[in-house]
Amino acid sequence: MADHPDISLVASEVQPIDSSGNRLTDFDDPDYGYWLQWYRSALVHVDEDQDFFFSLLQSNFVVSTSNLFLRKALFACEKAFDPFLIFCHDYEFLLRVLQRRPFGFLRQPLLEYRLHPFNTIRSESFHKRFEVQYAVFRALNFEESQKSGCDPQHRAGTLWFRGLERNPDINAALQVQQKDAVLADLTHEIRRKDQDLESLTDQIRRKDRDLESLTDQIRRKDRDLESLTDQIRRKDQDLESLTDQIRRKDRDLESLTHQIRQKDFRLDQVGHELEDMRRALIREEAEAEGLKHRIRELEETVVRLESESLGWKTRLDASERQLRQADLKILDAENRAAERQRLIEEIFASKGWKVLSRYRDIKIGLSRFLHPQPVPVPVTDEKTYPTTILRPIRPNRPKVIHALANFLTGGSSRLVVDLVEHLGDRYDQEVMSFLIPSPLAYSGVVQNDFSGCITPERVTAFLKEKKADLLHVHYWGEGDAAWYRAVFEGARQWDGILIENVNTPVVPYVSDRIDHYVYVSEYAKNFAACVEEKSSVIYPGSDLKLFDRGNTPIPDDTIGMVYRLDPDKLKEEAIQVFIEVVKRRPTTRVLIVGGGYFFDSYRRQVSEQGASAQFEFTDYVPYGALPEYYKRMSIFVAPVWKESFGQVSPFAMSMKIPVVGYRIGALPEILGDDTLLADDVDSLARIIVDLLEDRDRRIAIGERNFERVHERFSVEAMIQAYESLYGRLFAQRKG
Incomplete structure (x- = not known):
């Protein structure tokens, strides 16, 4: 129009x-x-x-x-x-x-x-x-x-x-004409139907004769059927009796199944508790070894001190005489001090002293203003990652506190840094942690030390002092469960939003005080019973722009891994798969990036097998240097015994190299290719050697990995999910 x-x-x-x-x-x-x-x-x-x-x-x-x-x-x-x-x-x-x-x-x-x-x-x-x-x-x-x-x-x-x-x-006549035409068509159709009816009548007569013959046969069959029916009735009675027995057995089986489920659930709990105890025992054994060494030193000191005690005894006798003389002098001094105290109290009560006190306070305040004490500067080094907020800061930002047991280099700490960098313009974020390293692993983030004795009252006071609007707890339980428990209990006396990130496959800390649970993978979510209506999965995202190999060619003879070499990820025998590959293919180079508890053990095992020439151990390296190490690898190996997600595998996928490992945790979820996973050292070593010998297949897998990681595990997708979650929880709280 x-x-x-x-x-x-x-x-x-x-x-x-x-x-x-x-x-x-x-x-x-x-x-x-x-x-x-x-x-x-x-x-x-x-x-x-x-x-x-x-x-x-x-x-x-x-x-x-x-x-x-x-x-x-x-x-x-x-x-x-x-x-x-x-x-x-x-x-x-x-x-x-x-x-x-x-x-x-x-x-x-x-x-x-x-x-x-x-x-x-x-x-x-x-x-x-x-x-x-x-x-x-x-x-x-x-x-x-x-x-x-x-x-x-x-x-x-x-x-x-x-x-x-x-x-x-x-025009009624027009209606009549239309009806007449329809009537003529119907008359013609009726004549044709009459002819068809006569033909059908002849067929029916023939069918009737056939039907009579069939009826006689059916009568005979009916008699046979009655005989069979009697037999079936007897069988049905027997079947009903058996059915009643089966129903009773089914009820008994259901009761046993319910009991077994309860036992399985309790067994899972006990298994987690035993694993926690085993790790705690490993740490205690290491501490005990240190204590034994300290005890030996103390024993030697005791022997030395006993030899010196005789000389000290003589000196003590002389000291006792001096003390008695000192006691007399102290008594005289106390009398003089009492007299001075009386005089001081009279001075303090005078008007002049009050004016003098006011003058002193002003002088001290002015001195502090003119000569402020220097604020301690956190220690950093070349391995410290500088955190930078990427957009201009907005006014009136809500306060967010991230709580995690340690702020070392690792996946949970990196997640916090990504949130600060990408959401710091709209949320004022700080960290509270039991372990803050020196030099710092990450700078540019306010880090509050909660080491030593932590109590719920201290946590509550801290949250109120900071005027926190949201507490984001990054939970992994295990040996740090007591520290996390104090944080959660302290949050009960504070009225802000509470999020629990479950970053490892553990039983989460469950409380009606928690507003939302975030799991880093479906594996972590399904590891234990969760509060479904308050739970979601947000994959940790990686800054894939940093992990881009560009035009750097992919080598053919180097395998490696990038991990903290600690018991929470790796077992002491995890290095054996690398040793086995070198035995089968001596031209292979191995690159072990990272440091930790097993660093010396892994080097010792490699040396005992005479393979030190093929291995390179880097110890801890700066986050920004990781891409150069990934570029040197042909295959990334993940020999972990537990993996809730792990960003190091997506880093390798973004560098267009295959990732192989054991069939555990979230690795199948990350890789999407079961042919690259194994259940034992021998099978995993065979997969690695076969890939090293087939460059075309390695390149094809690397290309698929690149597409998959950019589609699912980018930092942009993760930030968008957390921004949406924060916004929804703040909107619900306002509503």
């Missing part, structure tokens, strides 16, 4: 549908065929007549008021719909308007028109015909035509007379 401003109103073809919304196209349909034939005829008249008003006189091809689009200004010069009419108000309106106004008709069905067998317009056909005639009379103004004295012959030649002559609702 915007392109044709002269058009006052527009309609289109309609697509008839049934009461279920199915399109109607069968012209022989007993319920709707008549309508389809009428509508097809109406559209034919529109094509033939080339005059919308003339076609409208014969039939309402617009069909429905819903099919009308008209300009609002039209009602300023035309009367609206006639309220007297129920069925044909739109028809009467169109007859009036189309005599004087341009009309547009789109020859494509833009409206679905619903039909049903008991349509009101069908059951009230007399009223409909009556309204059609009334509408024609009103719209064409017959009354004025009679007054003008037109003779019948002149009237019959008018456009509207010729059009109405073809309208079956006006």
